[in-house]
Every structure is written in structure tokens, then in C-alpha cells.
Amino acid sequence: MSAASPSPFSITVYEQLLQSIPLADNGNPAWQLADPYLLRHAAQHAAHAGKAGELLQDPQFLIHADPDSVNAILREATNQSGRLFGAVYRTSFSVHRTLAPQERQQVLTLDAARFGAIELAAVLATNADWSPLWATGMQVAAANTAALAGHIDSVNAVATAEVDGRPVAVTGSDDHTVRVWDLTTGRTVAVLAGHTDSVNAVATAKMDGRPVAVTTSDDRTVRVWDLVTGRPVGEPLTGHTDWVNAVAVTQANGRPVAVTTSDDRTVRVWDLVTGRPVGEPLTGHTDWVNAVATAEVNGHPVAVTTSNDHTVRVWNLTTGHPVGEPLTGHTGWVNAVATAEVNGHPVAVTTSNDHTVRVWNLTTGHPVGEPLTGHTDWVNAVATAEVNGHPVAVTTSNDHTVRVWNLTTGHPVGEPLTGHTDWVNAVATAEVNSYPVAVTSSSDHMVRVWDLVAGRTLPVLPGHTDAVNATATAEVGGRPVAVTGSDDHTVRVWDLATGGTVAVLTDSTGVVNAVATAEVDGRPVAVTASDDHTAGVWDLAAGGTVVVLTGHTGAVNAVATAEVNGRPVAVTGSDDHTVGVWDLATGRTVPVLTGHTGAVNAVATAEVNGRPVAVTGSDDHTVRIWDLATGLRLGEPLTGHTRAVNAVATAEVNGRPVAVTGSDDHTVQVWDLATGLRLGEPLTGHTRAVNAVATAEVNGRPVAVTGSNDHTVQVWDLATASCLAILQLPDSPSYATLTPEATAVLGIGHEVIALDLTPIFRRRS
Numbered sequence: 001m002s003a004a005s006p007s008p009f010s011i012t013v014y015e016q017l018l019q020s021i022p023l024a025d026n027g028n029p030a031w032q033l034a035d036p037y038l039l040r041h042a043a044q045h046a047a048h049a050g051k052a053g054e055l056l057q058d059p060q061f062l063i064h065a066d067p068d069s070v071n072a073i074l075r076e077a078t079n080q081s082g083r084l085f086g087a088v089y090r091t092s093f094s095v096h097r098t099l100a101p102q103e104r105q106q107v108l109t110l111d112a113a114r115f116g117a118i119e120l121a122a123v124l125a126t127n128a129d130w131s132p133l134w135a136t137g138m139q140v141a142a143a144n145t146a147a148l149a150g151h152i153d154s155v156n157a158v159a160t161a162e163v164d165g166r167p168v169a170v171t172g173s174d175d176h177t178v179r180v181w182d183l184t185t186g187r188t189v190a191v192l193a194g195h196t197d198s199v200n201a202v203a204t205a206k207m208d209g210r211p212v213a214v215t216t217s218d219d220r221t222v223r224v225w226d227l228v229t230g231r232p233v234g235e236p237l238t239g240h241t242d243w244v245n246a247v248a249v250t251q252a253n254g255r256p257v258a259v260t261t262s263d264d265r266t267v268r269v270w271d272l273v274t275g276r277p278v279g280e281p282l283t284g285h286t287d288w289v290n291a292v293a294t295a296e297v298n299g300h301p302v303a304v305t306t307s308n309d310h311t312v313r314v315w316n317l318t319t320g321h322p323v324g325e326p327l328t329g330h331t332g333w334v335n336a337v338a339t340a341e342v343n344g345h346p347v348a349v350t351t352s353n354d355h356t357v358r359v360w361n362l363t364t365g366h367p368v369g370e371p372l373t374g375h376t377d378w379v380n381a382v383a384t385a386e387v388n389g390h391p392v393a394v395t396t397s398n399d400h401t402v403r404v405w406n407l408t409t410g411h412p413v414g415e416p417l418t419g420h421t422d423w424v425n426a427v428a429t430a431e432v433n434s435y436p437v438a439v440t441s442s443s444d445h446m447v448r449v450w451d452l453v454a455g456r457t458l459p460v461l462p463g464h465t466d467a468v469n470a471t472a473t474a475e476v477g478g479r480p481v482a483v484t485g486s487d488d489h490t491v492r493v494w495d496l497a498t499g500g501t502v503a504v505l506t507d508s509t510g511v512v513n514a515v516a517t518a519e520v521d522g523r524p525v526a527v528t529a530s531d532d533h534t535a536g537v538w539d540l541a542a543g544g545t546v547v548v549l550t551g552h553t554g555a556v557n558a559v560a561t562a563e564v565n566g567r568p569v570a571v572t573g574s575d576d577h578t579v580g581v582w583d584l585a586t587g588r589t590v591p592v593l594t595g596h597t598g599a600v601n602a603v604a605t606a607e608v609n610g611r612p613v614a615v616t617g618s619d620d621h622t623v624r625i626w627d628l629a630t631g632l633r634l635g636e637p638l639t640g641h642t643r644a645v646n647a648v649a650t651a652e653v654n655g656r657p658v659a660v661t662g663s664d665d666h667t668v669q670v671w672d673l674a675t676g677l678r679l680g681e682p683l684t685g686h687t688r689a690v691n692a693v694a695t696a697e698v699n700g701r702p703v704a705v706t707g708s709n710d711h712t713v714q715v716w717d718l719a720t721a722s723c724l725a726i727l728q729l730p731d732s733p734s735y736a737t738l739t740p741e742a743t744a745v746l747g748i749g750h751e752v753i754a755l756d757l758t759p760i761f762r763r764r765s
Contacts, residue, residue, distance in 0.1 A: 172199030
């Protein structure tokens, strides 16, 4: 028997533990009835028995077992099915740790759909109140091989090293700690405490043959840690007079040195053996110095630094003098730098708030090729590696993605790596089990490990590349469709049944904040609201722009449609505090409706006493009703919300027209539009801002769907003011649409997800 083979004793113990679990009707273990010990430790016993891969394919185990114990054995899955289960589980691992089993079941079901694993999603949705129809999956990636949880605040820095022959990652966080992780197992090896403020940067090196980490902090110190013992080496290095942002280590004059940068606009060099500064601080930058990397150029050790002054500077570490002129080209803060060798030449790779990545020849000081573009927000970090014999750069961004670039060609390698749910702050590279990986850290408190060879291996539906802000439904060519708008400036039309793309409308010149649909001259159209102060009208059958509606002087946040005097109109709400009404056939506007004293965030339309009205919600905490035929306000503003009103939808309850509103005050309120009075008490249950409200009549009952920053969607019976179901999501929904057939379409992050809610109504009919 090999050393890696499980012992007969381990196998026997595991099998007996499984046999202690009552069986469900299908003959499988009923994990909801398992002893708490098994929920915490069955994964460990399965690993010792060589049965981890088998256990991971039991959906009920994934739903009920302790998330940390499950995460620890996800690497044990070796077949395709097991790897799929692992990819689905780790996608929202940080969320699983805080959820009850029923909530975890819902998130796992959605994540399976995001991976296109509809059969797995159906199994996970057994006995659930809903099931996913389809999802675009733009923010999941099978290349994510581990999710490391332990920090309790933003993770700002990461570096890699080898300790006792095992690859480790060293991370620094706003929680003031430094953590060491075994990259083979994903477990925390040590927590290094000593900094008294945010830890901004980490570098690793060897001193006297021992692995060390060098860390920097907002506490203005630099600390050195022995990675074998977890203890500090010497006293903190002091001298910087402001936050210390970055560190790199190298050899200069035969001695190990650390090079640090600071908001005090200086670069300092430290002898790691003595802990003393080497020479005077290096000065020249005229703003905060954000990053540093080291290299060898023409036989001399150099440091490359970047700054908020938009420049990159190169310093000779032997003399302390600058090398050549500053490298200029970035048009924003330069946030990060890494070095590599490309075609035999030393290069620096830099990233910036200007959304670009640039490559510089360190011998000549000239840029190499054109800037690398693709990120849609600030690019925060960069690391370099060799993958399949090619030099690559790995970059991270506030757009929540990780991108890989071939430095020889300047082309992206594969699709962006998605999975983080907040800014991605740092990246390092390493080899784990002889495979190149990237380790990233994020403001979502997570550290993730990515296989740089595998890339994305599971098919997903193409979709938006930035936040989805709006959804609406329509019928085009006899088939029901969903229409979505995004921060990526596009409008997409989806087959509501399959999730297939029907059309991509790309003429928008700004962020698309809202979408509504209507019919003009017998043709289906979408009306979009944009940050560029305009509303656009799109022919959904032909796929082109019909007209652009101009007149607002601020971002247009909301849009709804109605019919007034037999003509189709659009009603828009704007940051300029006004409500616009537009004839969709001519593109002309009637005089704007004024009265709100804050941005108008939401618009819906209805009929009250036979007259068309608009209902608007605003940052001024009020809801207002407008007669669309006369342009006059009906009654007094509806007051009751105590913070901004974000969403409005209308419905009919017991024969009376109502408006349903959602607010930053966490409540949902229902208003009688004929009397202007609130119906009953606010609907409570959400624990954060309510961003989305949609209504429909389903099986003869008026229903509202509300979405919140608390990561839930709640389904309400408006006739009884009761909550029918709470759906736990992996992230916050930005918008929702509901059809009479009980199909809900949600915008979540960059993704569009369609859900079948009919089980809710079947069970309560």
C-alpha cells in the first residue's frame, strides 16, 4: 500500500459514520438529520478514507454540511462531475458560511444555473419554492480552484513563497492581520498580528535560507516575519512619515534589501539583515508612491516605482540615482507594477486608474506596443508568470475581474476570470502541484486561487460585461423576450424561455439605467434611460434606434410607458429632479413635471378613475402622482418613507389601483392611488435598501416581487400583505421583472437570471 492510500481503518470508520445517518426516501443519507459532529467532520473522514470526491457529489451533503469543512476537501474531486460540484460550491463560498441550509440550497441552485449545469440545478432545487430557467454566468469561472476565507475585512495584498517545501500565500488586510495559507490544502497556516492599521503590501524573500515576509501598513511601519515560526524578525522598520503602500525585495551589493514606497512621496531602501535604511530616501515623485517592483537592467539592480503623479520611475539601487527620465503615458494614477523578461528584454508592466495596462522596455524606457485594454474600471494590481512557455501578466481591477495577457503578443489569454464580488486589489503568482496559478485578494474579504492553464472550461451564455441595471419583458415575433440594460452601454434582448440572445443593441452612448417596453405603430419598442441625459427608443424587431429623446439636464434614472389620448408615451425620471413625458411616435416632449426636490429614481404608470397617471419615487423621500393628460400633480406627495425611494411598480388590489414602493429605509409600502393613503403597515422583512419592485397578477392574485441589498428577493401577496417566499441570492439584485406566468427576471451584478416561481403559487393555492 502506498503512503497516499487510505487505511482500512479510515475506510471502516467513514462507512460506519455514514451508516449512522437516517436514510431519505430515495435511499440516500438524510443529511438534515445527521449528527452535528458529522456535519462538521464527515468531509475530513471522507478525505482520510479516499471518498471525498464521492461525498462531494451528494447535493444534500453540500447543502447541510459545515461550509469550511466542505471547502477544505473540494480539491479532492478529480472527475468532471466532482470538479463541477466544486466549482459551483466555491463560487459563493463566502456567502455559504453565513447561511442556513435552506438558504444555502437556494444559492447553490442559482450558482449551478450560472455554470449552465441545469440538471444539477434541478436536483438542488428539489422541494424548493422556485427553479432557475437560465442564467448568463458572466461572473463565474471554473478556473477558480480555491476560495480562502478568514480575513474579516478587505484583503489588500498577496505574495507567494515556499515554506517547508509547500507553496504558501501571504495576505495582508484592513483587519490589521497577515495570514499565511497553504496553497495545496487551502488552509490557514498562521495569523501574524502586530500591525496596528491596515496592511497594504506583502513581499517574500529568503534570509539566511529561511523564508520571510515583509509587510507594510498604514501604521507607517515595515515589518519582517519568519514564515516558519510566524514570529517577527527584529523591530519594525520606521522612517516613513505616512502610509506605507508597497514593498519589493531584491539583492543589492550582495545583501538582501527591501524597497518601500509611501504616501510621503519617498522610496526607501532597507537592509533586511541589519534593519537599517540604506542611504537617503529616493525622492522625485510629486505625489503618493503606490507601487514598486525590482529587476536587473544592464547588470544593475533597479527598482521601478509608480505614483499618483501619473509617472513610472526607475532607480539604480546601487547608486540610489534615477535611471533616465520618468516613463510617461498613463493618464491617471499608476497603481501597480511588476517586472518580467520578454524576448530577452527586461520590461515593466504597469496598471492605472485610466483602465489600461502598459508595458515598458526598461533598457530603452520606451513603451512596448499599444496599451492593453479590456478592464472597465481602475486596474489595481499586476503580477507576471510564465504559462505554457509564454510570459504573461495577470491584472486585477475594480471591475471585479482578473485578466491574463500574453506579453509577447499583447493579446488577452482566454476570458476574464470572474468570481470576486468586489474590487480585486492584489495578485501574485505561484506554482502548485507543478501548475501555474494566480492568487488574488479582494474587498469581498476573500482570497481566490486560479488555474492559469485551465481558464474557463464550462460553457456559459454570453451576456453583459458590467452591472445589469434594468429588465423589462415584451413580445417580439410571437415569442416572449426579456430586455436588459447595463453599465456596459448595451441593451440586450433575450429569449425568455431559453436565455438565448435575440439581439444586442449597441448604439447607447452611456450607462443604461432603466428599460421599459411599449408598442408604437404596431411595432414592439424598448425605451431606455441613460446617464448621458437621454432616453433612447429602440425597434425590437429591427434592432435599431428609432429616436433619441433629449431634454433632461442630468442622468435619466427611470422610464415607464403608457397610453395618453390614444398615443404611446414614455415617462422619464432624472437626476435633474424633473419628470419628462414624451410622445413615442414623434419624439416630442410636453412640459416637464416639476415638484420633486431630489433625483427622481423610479417611475411607473397606471390608470386611476379612467385617467392615465405616473407614479414617481425620489431621493426626497416622497412618492408623487401625476395626471399624464394634464401634467398636473394629483394630491399631496405621499410621505411615509424615511429615506430615498428607489423603486415603484403599480398593480390592482381588490379592484383598486395601488403603487408598491421600495426604499433605502428597508421597507416596502403599498399606496392606494385613488385616495393617496397607505394601505396598512409597511411590508417589512428586508434588512437593507430595497432596490427593485415588480408586480403582476399571477393565478388571479396580485403579487409583488422585491429585491434588496440584503441579497434576497421577497415575494408578496398584495391582497393579504403577506410574504409568500424569501429567495436567497448570491448577490444583491439591481432590478426585477415579473410576468403573469410567474417568471421573474433579475439583474444581479453583470448577470441576468430567469426564475420560475410557479411552485410558490401551486403550494399556496
